[in-house]
Amino acid sequence: xxxxxxRNRRADARRSRAAILDAAARVLNAEPDASLETIAAAAGxxxxxxxxxxxxxxKLLLAVVGRLTEETIAAMDAADLDAGPAKDALIxxxxxxxxxxxxxxxxxxxxxxxxxxPQEDHDLHTSVxxxxxxxxxxxxxTGEFDDRLPIGWxxxxxxxxAHAAGEExxxxxxxxxxxxxxxxxxxxxxxxxxxxAGRSPGPR
Amino acid sequence: xxxxxxRNRRADARRSRAAILDAAARVLNAEPDASLETIAAAAGxxxxxxxxxxxxxxKLLLAVVGRLTEETIAAMDAADLDAGPAKDALIxxxxxxxxxxxxxxxxxxxxxxxxxxPQEDHDLHTSVxxxxxxxxxxxxxTGEFDDRLPIGWxxxxxxxxAHAAGEExxxxxxxxxxxxxxxxxxxxxxxxxxxxAGRSPGPR
DNA sequence: GGTCATCTCTTACACCTTGTCAAAGTTATC
DNA sequence: GATAACTTTGACAAGGTGTAAGAGATGACC
Numbered sequence: 227x228x229x230x231x232x233r234n235r236r237a238d239a240r241r242s243r244a245a246i247l248d249a250a251a252r253v254l255n256a257e258p259d260a261s262l263e264t265i266a267a268a269a270g271x272x273x274x275x276x277x278x279x280x281x282x283x284x285k286l287l288l289a290v291v292g293r294l295t296e297e298t299i300a301a302m303d304a305a306d307l308d309a310g311p312a313k314d315a316l317i318x319x320x321x322x323x324x325x326x327x328x329x330x331x332x333x334x335x336x337x338x339x340x341x342x343x344p345q346e347d348h349d350l351h352t353s354v355x356x357x358x359x360x361x362x363x364x365x366x367x368t369g370e371f372d373d374r375l376p377i378g379w380x381x382x383x384x385x386x387x388a389h390a391a392g393e394e395x396x397x398x399x400x401x402x403x404x405x406x407x408x409x410x411x412x413x414x415x416x417x418x419x420x421x422x423a424g425r426s427p428g429p430r
Numbered sequence: 431x432x433x434x435x436x437r438n439r440r441a442d443a444r445r446s447r448a449a450i451l452d453a454a455a456r457v458l459n460a461e462p463d464a465s466l467e468t469i470a471a472a473a474g475x476x477x478x479x480x481x482x483x484x485x486x487x488x489k490l491l492l493a494v495v496g497r498l499t500e501e502t503i504a505a506m507d508a509a510d511l512d513a514g515p516a517k518d519a520l521i522x523x524x525x526x527x528x529x530x531x532x533x534x535x536x537x538x539x540x541x542x543x544x545x546x547x548p549q550e551d552h553d554l555h556t557s558v559x560x561x562x563x564x565x566x567x568x569x570x571x572t573g574e575f576d577d578r579l580p581i582g583w584x585x586x587x588x589x590x591x592a593h594a595a596g597e598e599x600x601x602x603x604x605x606x607x608x609x610x611x612x613x614x615x616x617x618x619x620x621x622x623x624x625x626x627a628g629r630s631p632g633p634r
Numbered sequence: 635g636g637t638c639a640t641c642t643c644t645t646a647c648a649c650c651t652t653g654t655c656a657a658a659g660t661t662a663t664c
Numbered sequence: 665g666a667t668a669a670c671t672t673t674g675a676c677a678a679g680g681t682g683t684a685a686g687a688g689a690t691g692a693c694c
Contacts, residue, residue, distance in 0.1 A: 236640055236691055261680060273681090275642060283681070378603060379594075379612040386590040390583075399582060408583040415619045440662055440669055465651060477652090479671060487652070635694105642689070651680080659672070664665105 312365030331396035372418030516569030535600035576622030
């Protein structure tokens, strides 16, 4: 229902649309308040052509976020989330997310802002949220995680913490390794996982 | 250095300034993209008067956030954060934050967006962040929290989780009690606190 | 290869918002 | 009550978004 090609569109139209989305992601990443004019120029088209593909600025932003979401779920689905311990799967999921997010650090900050209507927010985030939820549920069944906190809360909290980690490393307050480790440890603790996270044992 | 009255301003000027900040908080809470015209009208002044007090839209937004920050730190400082167990102090701190945030649910979403320059972000958030940090440090000294995660990360993560809880209850995905409980439990777990949080024992 | 629908470009316009300015009016303060 | 401070009114420029129509170019399809 999501990836329906609507109708056979002309090749140059598809090309323009892709160029606009590319340029929008690139430009907005560097300058979150860039005008449509700037984006159009970066895409090599005129502003009216942008309007021909995306009726309003908001729709364009939504399409950009949608594309990033698709990239993210693709990376997550490549991580074989149903295999192995849920703890490990969750870490693979977080790494997949980070892998996409690191390419658009500037958009990460604004991404939660752009989501205006609850409906659109739901439609977009639900695909990522569903995968997080699935892994958490599996971990609960296997006893790796406890089930004292509402699943909806945990999904929202994991997303927020992931964003926090992205910001910390994007602003160089932490290295990406530090942020990764802190995120993993924090999330696992929040889920009530037994032992501790990844590669950080060495106490004295 | 922050609350210096600059110079004796005329009474009506102070009144206007306060009315503008009030109206801005109120209007932006309901409609985050409201124009200066709308805000000015709600404050009972003209748009030019707004400009006389705040040179740009951004400065006004910053002043609004600053005011909310002041309210928040006031509420936190009234919570006697240096007394009793750090765990309890942290919960009082979170409740103080929620107490302010619940009055401006609409602003909560946008608040992280408005903070543009890293400098201003730091200046504003540092006052709240300092208090969180202080409590966490105390809890570490008393052994209530462990110290495996960087303090800076923990502060950022606590803020993010608090925002998540605010959003969950603002959008009615959770009741405020559920959100409160989930937030407390999550934060304490993340900090490596021994037992579990507040008033949620009742298993079956 | 030619035709036709489709897409893009140019030009043009209306509207809204922000920011600035100057002059006249009002208000508080000494 | 005189004066400085503040507000108001009116007016303007600049920039961004959204819309429209027609000419031109391009690709799809037969």
